[in-house]
Amino acid sequence: MTDHHIDPRFRNEPYGYHLDINPLYGYREQLRTILATVQPHQDLLNRIDAVLKSFDDPMRVVVAGGFNAGKSTFLNALVNQRIMPTKAVRSTCTVNLLQGGTRRELVIHRCNGQLEQRSYQNEADAQQQIDALMKTEHKTIAQIAVCCPNQSFLERFTLIDTPGLDHNARDSAASAAEVKNADALIWVLHNKGAEKLDYEQIVQFRTANPDSPVILILNQVDALEYDELRDALTATQNKLNAHVAVVLPLSAKLASEGQAEKNQTKLDASYFYDLRNYLQHYLFDQYRTLQEKIRFQRCSQPLIAELQRFFNDVAAQQQSNAPIIINHRYQDLGDGTVIDILNNLQWMRCALGQTWNGKTCTEEAKTFTWEGAKGAANSTHHAGHNDWRLPTGVELGKLVVHGQNPTIDQQAFPNTPNSRFWSSSQRDEGVFTTKNKSYYVEFNDGGIDTAKMDDTNYARLVRETVAPIEQRYRDLGDGTVLDTQTGLQWMRCALGQTWDGKTCVGKARKFDWSDANKATIENRYLGYSDWRLPTIDELKTLVIKEQKPTIDQQAFPNTPSSWFWSGSPSDVSNYVWYVYFYNGYPSSNYLGNGYHVRLVRGRQ
Ligand SMILES: Nc1nc2c(ncn2[C@@H]2O[C@H](COP(=O)(O)OP(=O)(O)OP(=O)(O)O)[C@@H](O)[C@H]2O)c(=O)[nH]1
Ligand SMILES: [Mg+2]
Known part of the structure; x- marks a missing residue:
């Protein structure tokens, strides 16, 4: 798709109407505005972006079922190309994807994470290469993606062929994983009908993904007499109707042969057109609506719940950080x-x-x-x-x-x-x-x-005291300011500099982090023994992006455009968060680095 960068809300969408606007857009804006003053929550923002972007990913339609049911044959009929290997003995032993693309190529996903690309000439060549890979190398392969150019619906759908679910343990596990991640499921049954395994898997999937459709195919009906077909269909419907969107008969074999031989009688006898029309109507035409519904339920909702908790915490924190003004008149300095x-x-x-x-x-x-x-x-x-x-x-x-x-x-x-x-x-x-x-x-x-x-x-x-500096910092007249937004008392000078009553003179010292801590503990400025390194959240509240250094220069004169330690260690051992006041960005680095220090007291 070419319109990835367009906010999907404003896209002229021919594939169906939209559900309500995803609240993630609102949260993203809210998060962006508070990002400057609260924690490094870039990770949350990235996750919102990833989820929103996932709405543009093709919908994953997984074809699954018992071994030899005819899954690969059905997929070949669907794309009218004989790409997926089909055999009377079990054949599919890797997860094989049919996806869009501009070139005819196979992308091999190795189990060790490596990707390999190989081009193919035509469908027979593709099938042969996949067959050979599965025969000799399938143990090292996680997936084989087949890029099929000029199949427009593959731009919106990735069709995923899986090994029979009752295959060996490794392949069954791979199939089960695909089923779990499916946006929609096409379940292929052998004409004997649903076995216990089919039933359990389908119910389990539907319970976990109530918005994802399951289309059930009773395959190989060419081997059944009319009465047998009717009975098999009825039995399957009785068993699974409550859990699937539809039960449809099919002869994948006749459909595939009918296409290859251009034999209308075989095609008619295969029930393939009924199935294809159904898929067209209920899956492909409603692509956008379905996709949003499914992704919303699966990806957005857990994130939205997390964001709601996050914003509640922020609100609570902001409330506790707000300066305490007694009876609208006296600001409590604590x-x-x-x-x-x-x-x-x-x-x-x-x-x-x-x-x-x-x-x-x-x-x-x-x-x-x-x-x-x-x-x-x-x-x-x-x-x-x-x-x-x-x-x-x-x-x-x-x-x-x-x-x-x-x-x-x-x-x-x-x-x-x-x-x-x-x-x-x-x-x-x-x-x-x-x-x-x-x-x-x-x-x-x-x-x-x-x-x-x-x-x-x-x-x-x-x-x-002197009147507030720029409304925000109150000059306490002693080389410190009170931040009226956070209630924190900050030293106006970096350690090493001296407050001469008007500005900071001398050179700001650099400390490695343990020396910074030592200097902090020993500091008794104004007689206080509770000076401390600011947390990274607190340090970030000083950042004003529009100027260099990125800090209020009236409140903090002669601040070097440089690195300042926070007191917050990062998750990586021996790394500590800092703010770079040249550009205002927080990050973490090895604690042996020599950075500046500005001390704070109050709150916490
Ligand atoms: N009679 C008949 N045979 C079929 C039909 N569909 C598939 N077959 C045959 O069943 C065998 C297995 O077909 P596949 O498409 O490989 O089945 P599969 O479900 O992909 O099998 P695995 O990948 O091994 O799980 C092949 O010999 C097919 O020709 C059908 O509708 N009728
Ligand atoms: Mg197969």
């Missing part, structure tokens, strides 16, 4: 601080004296004189920062939420005492200057007032 997204101020969730235990504030908040509170702020290094300070009166006032007690967001600031908190603001200079008074906010009612500086009040510290 370290006992929140950022007020209204003004980018970073607040400690606990009052001084309390301890953040990962979930809430425990222990008693302390009270301080105003000077004492300022001193405590100066000596606080929470979350790796040493620029904590008392908030101004205005800043502190903005935390007030009226209508509750304490008058503050209690999810963002749990266990807040409903009492007075110092601000840094002193009472205005001027006529009423009272040097020893400072402002406080009363979280019992939300009011602001002044108190003597040697009164003791609570304190909650604040620091400034």
Whole structure:
């Protein structure tokens, strides 16, 4: 077929109407869009492509049955060429395919996977070559494909001749494997009717492939009297009607001879035309519809089920990765601080004296004189920062939420005492200057007032962060950024470089993977001991394909357009995933290579 590249949905299809559009198309788009940010799921995409492409593969019509039933003779009659060897003693001992093609050639599939091509002159030559191959080499041959040019239906159907199913163990196993993979089955019975084996095989196939048709042929009817034929047909129908599309009589021998001799009487007596018309109507004319139905059931559906699970997982993961914004206002940094997204101020969730235990504030908040509170702020290094300070009166006032007690967001600031908190603001200079008074906010009612500086009040510290970089990365002002999409805190510099307050200076170092791990464990940047190598999923979230290096250069200045290790080993031993920031592609390589490292913390 020439139209492989056209999306089958848009093809002008003369072979029947289409079933519903395969949901795999939608999944493929969805997968493509998330591929940039989630896992290396190229394999899933490849599998979708393979399944969709398989809809264009010819339909596999397997001719099977007991030995000597007349399978090969029937196939020869069907293509009107005497290509398949037929014998009174058992003949077929390899799986032989009749398929389309542009040249007359045999393609020999060896058991060791090798392919061999041989040309043939005419049908007699083909038959002779196949015969010779089967006689002397059949043990090394898995299949022989016969390419027959100018048989248009072979472009849509591959006809597969199999050894008799009750042949020796090796051949029977080969036949059974073909039957299992058949899109449609033509089952040839000897005129004695269906034996136990036929019955079992057909039922088994139909159970596994409810959409695949089975056409049952009662062959060799030339050897039967009319009454015998009628009885044999009735008996076969009674036994198998529920499982097959139709039971049809045939004399493959007369059909084959009638064609060769151009003898109409023999052809008429063979019932061949009835059979051929049936196949034309119910198999060949409905090719596309049948094919889609069968492939959909067999290949698409299991993949669709897998994709549904996959997308559910992704949705769950994205949800858990989404930055946690408390009450639409405070972004939880997971370290006992929140950022007020209204003004980018970073607040400690606990009052001084309390301890953040990962979930809430425990222990008693302390009270301080105003000077004492300022001193405590100066000596606080929470979350790796040493620029904590008392908030101004205005800043502190903005935390007030009226209508509750304490008058503050209690999810963002749990266990807040409903009492007075110092601000840094002193009472205005001027006529009423009272040097020893400072402002406080009363979280019992939300009011602001002044108190003597040697009164003791609570304190909650604040620091400034810089506005988000390009909406996505929030500059924490300390050489790290917070990715607001994933909630991860990243070092802005690669290891080896130094953050000078504005950019990354110095040369990024290269590490083999075990040194990278060592350097990671030893790293205590900002006082954190939980810096780690990013997983490959996490590292891939940094990639922006449209630029080189393929990363946000404002958030990560002076990033080398080079290889960066992830912490994820690949399935191949001693290989580890990395991202190449020259083109943004992830891959894996030997862990002894020297690559760069950018550390991350949070989430997981
Ligand atoms: N009388 C009669 N003989 C037939 C008919 N069909 C096939 N034969 C003969 O039965 C023998 C076996 O035919 P094949 O076509 O080789 O049968 P097969 O099912 O391919 O056999 P294996 O490949 O060995 O399983 C040959 O001698 C054929 O001529 C038929 O309709 N009537
Ligand atoms: Mg045969």
